[in-house]
Amino acid sequence: MRNHVNHYKCPLCDMTCPLPSSLRNHMRFRHSEDRPFKCDCCDYSCKNLIDLRKHLDTHSKEPAYRCDFENCSFSARSLCSVKSHYRKVHEGDSEPRYKCHVCDKCFTRGNNLTVHLRKKHQFKWPSGHPRFRYKEHEDGYMRLQLVRYESVELTQQLLRQLQEGSDLGASLSESSLQGTILETVPGEPGPQEEAEEEEEGRGHEATALSASQDTPSPVIHVVNQTNAQGEREIVYYVLSEAPGEAPQPLSPPQGASWKSFGE
DNA sequence: CAGCAGGGGGCGG
DNA sequence: CGCCCCCTGCTGA
Numbered sequence A: 001m002r003n004h005v006n007h008y009k010c011p012l013c014d015m016t017c018p019l020p021s022s023l024r025n026h027m028r029f030r031h032s033e034d035r036p037f038k039c040d041c042c043d044y045s046c047k048n049l050i051d052l053r054k055h056l057d058t059h060s061k062e063p064a065y066r067c068d069f070e071n072c073s074f075s076a077r078s079l080c081s082v083k084s085h086y087r088k089v090h091e092g093d094s095e096p097r098y099k100c101h102v103c104d105k106c107f108t109r110g111n112n113l114t115v116h117l118r119k120k121h122q123f124k125w126p127s128g129h130p131r132f133r134y135k136e137h138e139d140g141y142m143r144l145q146l147v148r149y150e151s152v153e154l155t156q157q158l159l160r161q162l163q164e165g166s167d168l169g170a171s172l173s174e175s176s177l178q179g180t181i182l183e184t185v186p187g188e189p190g191p192q193e194e195a196e197e198e199e200e201g202r203g204h205e206a207t208a209l210s211a212s213q214d215t216p217s218p219v220i221h222v223v224n225q226t227n228a229q230g231e232r233e234i235v236y237y238v239l240s241e242a243p244g245e246a247p248q249p250l251s252p253p254q255g256a257s258w259k260s261f262g263e
Numbered sequence B: 001c002a003g004c005a006g007g008g009g010g011c012g013g
Numbered sequence C: 001c002g003c004c005c006c007c008t009g010c011t012g013a
Helices: A020-031 A049-057 A079-090 A110-121 A152-165
Strands: A134-136 A142-144 A206-210 A219-226 A232-239 A258-260
Touching (some): A110 A142
Antiparallel strands (some): A206 A219
């Protein structure tokens, strides 16, 4: 289990990725409105051929995918329906595996856990990341992947370059794009425990979780705060070490190099 | 209302 | 391709 280091950062959002090609992909999908692939049967359009094919399947009367388990006649119009059928019916895989890391409640599907995290625990998406990611832990449960992100200086530098160049490609030189993305927090809680009851009205409380063993480790702060409406709100802050700069222990200059999850 | 699941779309890897 | 999003309908408390 080691940290990923994503060297390429999108100048328009907080996304980072390991390869220039993935960055190009990201730019096309996330920051372009072009939808060159159009459906003949309806006004659907999308950004790549795979998605168009997937969509076309939904127009077909006959289910295009069938379960290949012996004597099983299940079929569906989408591959993922068949796969989930297979897992559930033929592999007896129906125990809820998505576990809330805050209250230990379990869910059968990631998106239902997502709803839970947002409604019950006021989680928010980080900018540039349209969804939560879940990561399988050693106990077999999927939990929210706690991550992220870049230093603010880096983002500002990139935006400057963008203004000057206005040529995206040119500003994406490797040396100018250095970011770190964290993987999950170590010292992961065991199966039970860690549900440490937090009280209402606790103002600010920061729990520092250092990140990894063998790499210079950024620090994640989990802040449980109360917002303007008096609701509790959980925000993750990450201090990432800028290249060449010694990783700092817990005290950000003045919040300058901190990035938050909210929007 | 909460929880769950089917279906279909978005997009990172 | 696989994971996760949203929308939606069903079910049971």
